[in-house]
Amino acid sequence: MDGVERQASAARVKQVANVLEEEIVLGWLQPRERLIEEDIASRFEVKRHVVREAIAELERMGLVERVQNKGAAVRMLSPTEVRQIYSVREALETLAAQQIPLPPSPEAIDLLVDIQEQHAAAVERGDSRAGFRANMAFHNALFGACGNPHLVELIQSLAQKVHGARSYTAANPVHLARARDDHWAMIEALKASDREKLVQLCREHLSPSRDTYIASLEQRFGKAG
């Protein structure tokens, strides 16, 4: 028996994919940067076929682009794509917000407050990695309250797609602080059973990161795209 219990391979695949996802989101891996299977394999101490599955997962999420015999590279989203994705996100997230039963259960509130305290702490100490995780957890918990897991799944998948577009905001203190405030306001709206306010907050919560990304993109590469 090994000292460390041997994980099921499915779990290892997920783990590798998650770490790579974070590194893309946080901008440690730049667009166009290639993902070399063997390098990743040795880094995570897994076999190459595990890395292959993880990369396939990232491809499905839209974070990475694969070309036959040329491998995978971090994907670059065009401003148009970003706009389209955010447009659908807005529709789905407001839809979910409209379906959250009000008043929410005390447990749901407690969970959100719990997560949000972690998020606030991460923002406080400038830990963008923990901030990213807590942010994702908050949105999952919030929209999870709508009671339709399939809707939540779609929201998650769309959020994942633009994660790559968030490296510009995920490390920016101003945006992080703003997100934190938004989250607290959402919790207040839930407590007050103010659906209109909640929906509005969800909608407005999306714009800043979208606009920041598009602006920085157009600045770097010109207005085309």
Add this chain to the structure above:
Amino acid sequence: MDGVERQASAARVKQVANVLEEEIVLGWLQPRERLIEEDIASRFEVKRHVVREAIAELERMGLVERVQNKGAAVRMLSPTEVRQIYSVREALETLAAQQIPLPPSPEAIDLLVDIQEQHAAAVERGDSRAGFRANMAFHNALFGACGNPHLVELIQSLAQKVHGARSYTAANPVHLARARDDHWAMIEALKASDREKLVQLCREHLSPSRDTYIASLEQRFGKAG
């Protein structure tokens, strides 16, 4: 040089996945039925790792379920899941219908008419396989006109998830005829630039297959689930 040009493996994976998808949808593969990797591999004359990727794809689509060391089996959707998925489908498809620019381009109409003629012909001669394909093509073309590929992608993925629930309707002449009539009506609404009618048609188009599936499921397994 081979007589048949050798396909890229990515294409072969897709092809295998598509055929298996059809067989699940048409009920040739029953729920709980296992998918044996080697059998499939020899049937399609591909290597096992190709089959594995294809099955992983089906798992992502939600058509099969995988268990560690036990393989994949056709997935059974509970009535609750079906209801939840259709609820999101309705939201997304009406959303897309609302975004289709009116009046539509003549080319778009021509394309839809073209596809729909194939669909009608398939219904006429009772070819459920061709009917399934044409039906899918019609919906892709229709919602594709909304101009947001990411929205279309979500609609497709949701449709795929409940494909397995459609084996009851996909082979039923009454339902096929009804779908055919609905499609023609949609084309008419497009021609008339009658958005309200179009949206209504899209919404009502979904109910029959959902209700039929749920009813047959509850009849077979009782009202639980």
Add this chain to the structure above:
DNA sequence: TTTGCCATTATTGTTGACAATTCTGATAAC
């Protein structure tokens, strides 16, 4: 200096063999 070609290297794709696990059916104990 630049450009085109070629050999070398780096990387991905494919394969078959083997290991680990689960399923099946027969046998024996109760």
Add this chain to the structure above:
DNA sequence: GTTATCAGAATTGTCAACAATAATGGCAAA
């Protein structure tokens, strides 16, 4: 007759070596 146990078969998971392809860099010709 039923249940427990176990060997063998069937099936999935893992691996390392090999093949195929694309990237790299050097060298010669202009």
